[in-house]
Amino acid sequence: MxxxxxxxPRLEAVAPTQLxxxxxxxxxxxxxxNRQARTRVIAQAALRLFLERGLEAVTIDEITAQAGxxxxxxxxxxxxxxxxxxxxxxxxxxAVDAALSRCQVHIDAASDRAALSVAYERLGLELGSLVLMxxxxxxxxxxxxxxxxxxxxxxxxxxxxxLEARAETLTGRARERGLLRPFNARVSSLAVVGAGEQxxxxxxxxxxxxxxxxxxxxxxxxxxxxxxxR
Amino acid sequence: MxxxxxxxPRLEAVAPTQLxxxxxxxxxxxxxxNRQARTRVIAQAALRLFLERGLEAVTIDEITAQAGxxxxxxxxxxxxxxxxxxxxxxxxxxAVDAALSRCQVHIDAASDRAALSVAYERLGLELGSLVLMxxxxxxxxxxxxxxxxxxxxxxxxxxxxxLEARAETLTGRARERGLLRPFNARVSSLAVVGAGEQxxxxxxxxxxxxxxxxxxxxxxxxxxxxxxxR
Amino acid sequence: MxxxxxxxPRLEAVAPTQLxxxxxxxxxxxxxxNRQARTRVIAQAALRLFLERGLEAVTIDEITAQAGxxxxxxxxxxxxxxxxxxxxxxxxxxAVDAALSRCQVHIDAASDRAALSVAYERLGLELGSLVLMxxxxxxxxxxxxxxxxxxxxxxxxxxxxxLEARAETLTGRARERGLLRPFNARVSSLAVVGAGEQxxxxxxxxxxxxxxxxxxxxxxxxxxxxxxxR
Amino acid sequence: MxxxxxxxPRLEAVAPTQLxxxxxxxxxxxxxxNRQARTRVIAQAALRLFLERGLEAVTIDEITAQAGxxxxxxxxxxxxxxxxxxxxxxxxxxAVDAALSRCQVHIDAASDRAALSVAYERLGLELGSLVLMxxxxxxxxxxxxxxxxxxxxxxxxxxxxxLEARAETLTGRARERGLLRPFNARVSSLAVVGAGEQxxxxxxxxxxxxxxxxxxxxxxxxxxxxxxxR
DNA sequence: GATGAATGAGCTTTCATTCAT
DNA sequence: AATGAATGAAAGCTCATTCAT
Numbered sequence: 001m002x003x004x005x006x007x008x009p010r011l012e013a014v015a016p017t018q019l020x021x022x023x024x025x026x027x028x029x030x031x032x033x034n035r036q037a038r039t040r041v042i043a044q045a046a047l048r049l050f051l052e053r054g055l056e057a058v059t060i061d062e063i064t065a066q067a068g069x070x071x072x073x074x075x076x077x078x079x080x081x082x083x084x085x086x087x088x089x090x091x092x093x094x095a096v097d098a099a100l101s102r103c104q105v106h107i108d109a110a111s112d113r114a115a116l117s118v119a120y121e122r123l124g125l126e127l128g129s130l131v132l133m134x135x136x137x138x139x140x141x142x143x144x145x146x147x148x149x150x151x152x153x154x155x156x157x158x159x160x161x162x163l164e165a166r167a168e169t170l171t172g173r174a175r176e177r178g179l180l181r182p183f184n185a186r187v188s189s190l191a192v193v194g195a196g197e198q199x200x201x202x203x204x205x206x207x208x209x210x211x212x213x214x215x216x217x218x219x220x221x222x223x224x225x226x227x228x229x230r
Numbered sequence: 231m232x233x234x235x236x237x238x239p240r241l242e243a244v245a246p247t248q249l250x251x252x253x254x255x256x257x258x259x260x261x262x263x264n265r266q267a268r269t270r271v272i273a274q275a276a277l278r279l280f281l282e283r284g285l286e287a288v289t290i291d292e293i294t295a296q297a298g299x300x301x302x303x304x305x306x307x308x309x310x311x312x313x314x315x316x317x318x319x320x321x322x323x324x325a326v327d328a329a330l331s332r333c334q335v336h337i338d339a340a341s342d343r344a345a346l347s348v349a350y351e352r353l354g355l356e357l358g359s360l361v362l363m364x365x366x367x368x369x370x371x372x373x374x375x376x377x378x379x380x381x382x383x384x385x386x387x388x389x390x391x392x393l394e395a396r397a398e399t400l401t402g403r404a405r406e407r408g409l410l411r412p413f414n415a416r417v418s419s420l421a422v423v424g425a426g427e428q429x430x431x432x433x434x435x436x437x438x439x440x441x442x443x444x445x446x447x448x449x450x451x452x453x454x455x456x457x458x459x460r
Numbered sequence: 461m462x463x464x465x466x467x468x469p470r471l472e473a474v475a476p477t478q479l480x481x482x483x484x485x486x487x488x489x490x491x492x493x494n495r496q497a498r499t500r501v502i503a504q505a506a507l508r509l510f511l512e513r514g515l516e517a518v519t520i521d522e523i524t525a526q527a528g529x530x531x532x533x534x535x536x537x538x539x540x541x542x543x544x545x546x547x548x549x550x551x552x553x554x555a556v557d558a559a560l561s562r563c564q565v566h567i568d569a570a571s572d573r574a575a576l577s578v579a580y581e582r583l584g585l586e587l588g589s590l591v592l593m594x595x596x597x598x599x600x601x602x603x604x605x606x607x608x609x610x611x612x613x614x615x616x617x618x619x620x621x622x623l624e625a626r627a628e629t630l631t632g633r634a635r636e637r638g639l640l641r642p643f644n645a646r647v648s649s650l651a652v653v654g655a656g657e658q659x660x661x662x663x664x665x666x667x668x669x670x671x672x673x674x675x676x677x678x679x680x681x682x683x684x685x686x687x688x689x690r
Numbered sequence: 691m692x693x694x695x696x697x698x699p700r701l702e703a704v705a706p707t708q709l710x711x712x713x714x715x716x717x718x719x720x721x722x723x724n725r726q727a728r729t730r731v732i733a734q735a736a737l738r739l740f741l742e743r744g745l746e747a748v749t750i751d752e753i754t755a756q757a758g759x760x761x762x763x764x765x766x767x768x769x770x771x772x773x774x775x776x777x778x779x780x781x782x783x784x785a786v787d788a789a790l791s792r793c794q795v796h797i798d799a800a801s802d803r804a805a806l807s808v809a810y811e812r813l814g815l816e817l818g819s820l821v822l823m824x825x826x827x828x829x830x831x832x833x834x835x836x837x838x839x840x841x842x843x844x845x846x847x848x849x850x851x852x853l854e855a856r857a858e859t860l861t862g863r864a865r866e867r868g869l870l871r872p873f874n875a876r877v878s879s880l881a882v883v884g885a886g887e888q889x890x891x892x893x894x895x896x897x898x899x900x901x902x903x904x905x906x907x908x909x910x911x912x913x914x915x916x917x918x919x920r
Numbered sequence: 921g922a923t924g925a926a927t928g929a930g931c932t933t934t935c936a937t938t939c940a941t
Numbered sequence: 942a943a944t945g946a947a948t949g950a951a952a953g954c955t956c957a958t959t960c961a962t
Contacts, residue, residue: 054378056286059935070944075937143376146431148284183448184440190432191425198424199417201376210414218413260962264925289952300927305954514838516746519956530923535958606833606891608744643908644900650892651885658884659877661836670874678873724941724946749931760948765933 039077042067043088047136055085055144055152081152089141092134093159099126100166107173116179123170131200139204142197167193269307269317272297276314277366285315285374285382311382319371322364323389329356330396337403346409353400361430369434372427397423499537502527503548507596515545515604515612541612549601552594553619559586560626567633576639583630591660599664602657627653729767729777732757736774737826745775745834745842771842779831782824783849789816790856797863806869813860821890829894832887857883 045067049058060081064071078084103126106119131138141156149157171192172185180188203209275297279288290311294301308314333356336349361368371386379387401422402415410418433439505527509518520541524531538544563586566579591598601616609617631652632645640648663669735757739748750771754761768774793816796809821828831846839847861882862875870878893899 052378053380054286054383056284057378057380060937061935072937072939072944072946073942076942080936143378146373146376148282148287148373150283150287153284184444186432186437187429187439187445187448190428190439194428195421195425197428198420202416202420207416209417209420214414215417218417264962268925290954291952301953302928302955303926306925310953512838513840514746514843516744517838517840520958521956532923532925532958532960533921536921540957603836603838606836608742608747608833610743610747613744641911643911644904646892646897647889647899647905647908650888650899654888655881655885658880658887662876662880667876669877669880674874675877678877681871681873728946750933751931761932762934762949763947766946770932 035077038069038073039087042069042074042077043084046084047088047140050085050140051136051143055081055140055147055156082154085152086155088137089155089159092130092137092141093155093162095130095134096127096159096163097166099123099130100163100170102126103170104166104173107170107177110177113177113179116174116177120174120179135204138200142201142204145197164189164193265307268299268303272299272304272307273314273318277318277370280370281366281373285311285370285377285386312384315382316385318367319385319389322360322367322371323385323392325360325364326357326389326393327396329353329360330393330400332356334396334400334403337400337407340407343407343409346404346407350404350409365434368430372431372434375427394419394423495537498529498533499547502529502534502537503544506544507548507600510545510600511596511603515541515600515607515616542614545612546615548597549615549619552590552597552601553615553622555590555594556587556619556623557626559583559590560623560630562586563630564626564633567630567637570637573637573639576634576637580634580639595664598660602661602664605657624649624653725767728759728763732759732764732767733774733778737778737830740830741826741833745771745830745837745846772844775842776845778827779845779849782820782827782831783845783852785820785824786817786849786853787856789813789820790853790860792816793860794856794863797860797867800867803867803869806864806867810864810869825894828890832891832894835887854879854883 042063046058046063049062049066058081060074061071063084064074074084078087100123103119103123106122107116110116110119141159144153144156145160147153147156167189168186171180171189174180175182175185175188199209199215203212203215209215272293276288276293279292279296288311290304291301293314294304304314308317330353333349333353336352337346340346340349371389374383374386375390377383377386397419398416401410401419404410405412405415405418429439429445433442433445439445502523506518506523509522509526518541520534521531523544524534534544538547560583563579563583566582567576570576570579601619604613604616605620607613607616627649628646631640631649634640635642635645635648659669659675663672663675669675732753736748736753739752739756748771750764751761753774754764764774768777790813793809793813796812797806800806800809831849834843834846835850837843837846857879858876861870861879864870865872865875865878889899889905893902893905899905
């Protein structure tokens with residue numbers, strides 16, 4: 001089972017890079033490329049293992065063995081498992097943030113309900129394509145999203161909390177603009193996000209969801225129009 | 231005992247399963263009562279820690295320290311952490327199963343849509359009261375429900391899988407009877423369960439969801455009627 | 461694996477009784493009989509386990525479980541595992557000692573070679589019948605005889621050392637009287653005892669040694685006449 | 691290394707088996723040499739302790755403390771105590787096997803009794819020198835040889851059984867060729883091996899056996915000519 | 921007296937992290 | 942830079958011994 005951190009774990013410090021130190025060589029040069037390639041190899045190996053056995057259960061030893069590098073190399077590229085997870089989530093997290101920000105801008109600029117709808121639809125498409133691009137990281141996110149914010153799960157929870165806050169804000173905005181019924185914004189957004197995540201988790205876990213091309217329409221219909229037969 | 235009881239945790243029912251061996255002494259006698267009390271104390275201490283730090287991160291040492299008993303005592307009452315989790319989930323799991331079974335019976339016996347609705351409403355009430363009775367176990371369930379089915383999480387996943395299958399069956403039945411729109415039963419049930427769990431998780435995590443008495447109506451409305459303003 | 465003694469192990473103190481304290485009740489009375497019966501039950505259970513898994517590997521828990529008594533009862537009848545082994549070996553050890561003493565007396569009283577031979581033959585018969593009477597203890601003795609004199613093995617080694625010393629004395633006496641060739645007494649006795657023990661061990665371990673009625677003659681012949689064909 | 695080497699134990703060959711994984715680095719290179727040296731240091735420390743206190747009673751903690759390495763290091767070199775014992779016995783076991791095989795070849799090729807005798811004498815010499823080369827392992831073998839084949843004792847029993855089978859075969863062959871009297875081969879070989887082992891055990895245990903140079907002749911005489919005076 | 925619950929030191933094994941090579 | 946050996950603090954689990962019932 002998982003081991004305690006020997007030293008006090010980093011709880012914040014989300015610098016844009018997780019690397020221990022500045023490295024020599026020009027950015028984009030050969031050294032930098034090798035460095036990035038190695039980083040990717042380790043991160044991918046880790047991701048695969050995380051999906052199979054969970055963040056906590058996977059050891060550094062296993063990651064490096066899977067990646068085919070020496071154990072010591074891990075610490076040249078990442079400060080620890082938390083740092084690796086940080087790096088793993090950074091691209092997705094950034095992209096999601098950006099999409100949500102863009103959506104908010106569009107909403108604020110929208111002058112009518114049609115424009116609002118367009119903004120949401122666009123958000124949906126963007127998130128959908130992000131899911132496809134970052135399948136495994138999204139899957140890991142869904143697996144670990146509700147665990148306590150401890151150790152390697154800190155970055156996951158950071159993203160989850162950010163997402164939740166953003167979703168609430170957006171929902172609140174939509175409600176203010178009369179696009180949604182006047183329920184508690186938090187409640188509404190929780191329902192929407194919860195339904196979506198569950199579906200996504202089932203899908204990424206390999207569950208058969210029937211005709212996949214139908215799903216987006218079904219979800220939209222379920223969430224927006226309700227499940228009750230008419 | 232030279233060690234003092236550190237605290238007396240709130241007691242929830244803990245199943246008398248997983249004990250290493252059959253014990254002598256009359257059931258209900260002094261020894262039997264002590265045994266059950268000790269079992270509860272350990273289980274409650276563990277539950278508290280699991281909620282704070284997650285199933286995997288909590289050690290037997292910490293559980294026994296929190297419970298105020300010797301480490302060795304743990305193994306007199308539970309085979310290992312998995313056994314403890316099993317015992318922790320058994321009462322809830324059994325009760326949920328029973329409620330779902332009853333609902334299914336009612337549905338099968340229902341002759342019209344009104345009767346069906348009554349069956350579902352009743353299920354909702356039953357589950358709601360189970361949630362209140364087993365708050366912490368439900369919370370733990372929601373936290374660990376998506377992690378890999380490994381070690382101590384096995385019982386959690388067992389319950390999750392059982393629940394999912396049941397929900398799907400029930401949804402399918404409702405759809406056949408024309409109560410729900412003719413979507414894929416799995417998709418529909420995932421949406422409903424996902425929304426509900428997310429809400430519950432937020433609530434149990436201490437999130438302010440506004441007027442709690444309104445929530446059931448909001449959920450019903452959201453799920454059954456859709457979120458779109460009319 | 462085996463555990464360290466928590467307190468300093470008894471190294472001598474071979475009082476004729478291993479019981480913790482004097483007990484009430486007349487010797488031979490009901491209490492005394494029950495006590496002896498219980499002692500036998502525990503000792504027999506232990507002996508069986510010792511033969512299967514060795515002195516060190518068997519736990520008090522297993523012994524009492526096998527004997528069908530409570531763990532605490534063990535300590536009413538024996539001080540610890542060493543005490544039990546002491547008790548287990550006492551009858552055999554005493555009888556062997558007595559037989560050896562008698563043999564020595566006979567030898568010292570023997571006036572000619574014929575009388576000496578009779579003494580040795582008689583010793584052989586006596587030891588043979590002791591082996592049959594104490595099969596399992598003899599088997600255990602052979603198994604543990606060469607292990608370090610630590611913990612529960614102390615009584616075994618005590619008997620082994622006593623036996624070796626006696627055998628050497630007897631051999632020396634036989635040589636002085638011209639019954640054996642003038643080799644080092646220790647060397648001679650080691651050879652004789654070693655061959656005998658090995659045979660006995662094989663026999664008690666269930667090895668097929670052919671026609672058992674032939675063995676004594678074979679051994680005598682082998683040891684006394686040599687293995688070389690004439 | 692902050693820890694000092696506590697002592698440099700006498701080195702005997704330790705087989706490079708049982709290592710957790712294949713290691714990189716050129717065989718014979720610095721790393722490989724260090725690895726072998728460390729393996730030897732641990733194995734020797736263990737052997738010393740095994741002789742003092744027996745296979746079962748010695749803990750990994752004690753072994754590593756005695757060897758002056760960290761506890762974790764043990765597991766880099768051996769899978770567990772059984773693995774270590776395996777490694778400890780491999781060289782001797784291999785050499786003994788080879789000697790016995792060679793003897794068998796010689797016997798099969800022998801055309802007369804003289805040649806047979808030469809084969810046996812040669813075996814005796816080879817085994818004698820193996821005993822001197824692997825004194826401590828032989829001593830340990832004799833100590834543990836009769837214990838139940840459990841845990842760390844498994845390799846010891848494996849060697850014991852192999853040896854016994856070989857000895858029986860060889861004895862049978864000698865008898866067929868008319869070199870030995872027509873006794874049960876198993877009985878004869880048990881007697882010979884038992885006498886030899888006992889002697890060896892006494893010798894290795896520090897017993898004074900008189901003029902050591904005389905022993906081989908005495909043994910030969912005892913075993914082949916019988917102990918009876920003429 | 922008998923029982924078995926409680927205790928906690930002790931054992932095996934793992935693994936994050938450091939560091940010599 | 943990369944490697945993997947070394948370290949030692951935990952973690953899981955066992956079990957001799959004591960003691961309340």
